[in-house]
Amino acid sequence: MTAPLALESTVISHGLPYPQNIAAARRFEQIAREQGAEPRTVAVIGGELRAGLSEAELELLATSRDVRKLSRRDLPIAVAQGWHGATTVATTMWIAARHGIRVFSTGGIGGVHRSVRNDEGGMMNDESEVRNSSFIVPPSSFDISADLPELAQTPVAVVCAGAKAILDLPATLEWLETWGVPVVGYQTDEFPAFYSRSSGLPVDVRVDSPAEAAAIIEAKRQLGLPGGVLICAPVPAEFELPAAQANAAIEQALAEADAQGVRGKATTPFLLARIVELTGEASLRANLALLENNVRIGAQIAAALASVQI
């Protein structure tokens, strides 16, 4: 039996423009097959949790405006109301685990938002507004992605290009340490920052082969430790965005989100969309290149996991 590899659908419905998104979704499935894995794209179709989609269902995700972003708390609502939904990293992990799938390839994970530390600018840090407010203004946005607690409790290895610097990357890594999620660098010593290959932050261990990654995943299972493993592969060098360009777009997007009062589940999609608008073709090419890279590596790890012995 070929090893299953979960693929996410948020990137198809909300992460990439049409028609690049449907072409990419097909290419990801093709790459997984070439590497000896069985692609299982995860989504919610008409209220049904699915791991493996038909061509028509991939098209629906790529073209319909009627596809929502579903995080963990949205799942029971989506099922009860028969929604179509694209799954985030958290929900893709959860549905993959229910289907017995142990490896999942994605682009970037969610994490601790910078606004959790509320120590710079912004409405919530303005003391006069706090004094004049008729309600208690929170000292922080408390915005931590549901992807992190999912990594702490659901046994799926997630292959990603790290996390975008829209997030507080040191705090995200602290969170993962506290909750026992191993952070593995795939052919890198540093936690990658999505568009950038380096963040200056170390990973727990570097591996250089699918077999080494598979051994860590299997050891965690055998020890009975709950949760997943984060496997981080940097964007291929020729597609990396210059740091100055990426950082300028990130800072501008964050400032706009703050000025417009964007909150809650709208925050990440707003920031991602603005960064794509501000950086144009270069970020689209980087995004596609790192996704294909992660699918290739995830498929190789899934195949290695099928025969790993430790």
Ligand code: PSU
């Ligand atoms: N970060 C990215 N690309 C993405 C996402 C985050 O660089 O596509 C998406 C993923 O689906 C991730 C979700 O699981 O956003 C996190 O959203 P939130 O911060 O609302 O938890």
Ligand code: MN
């Ligand atoms: Mn959030």
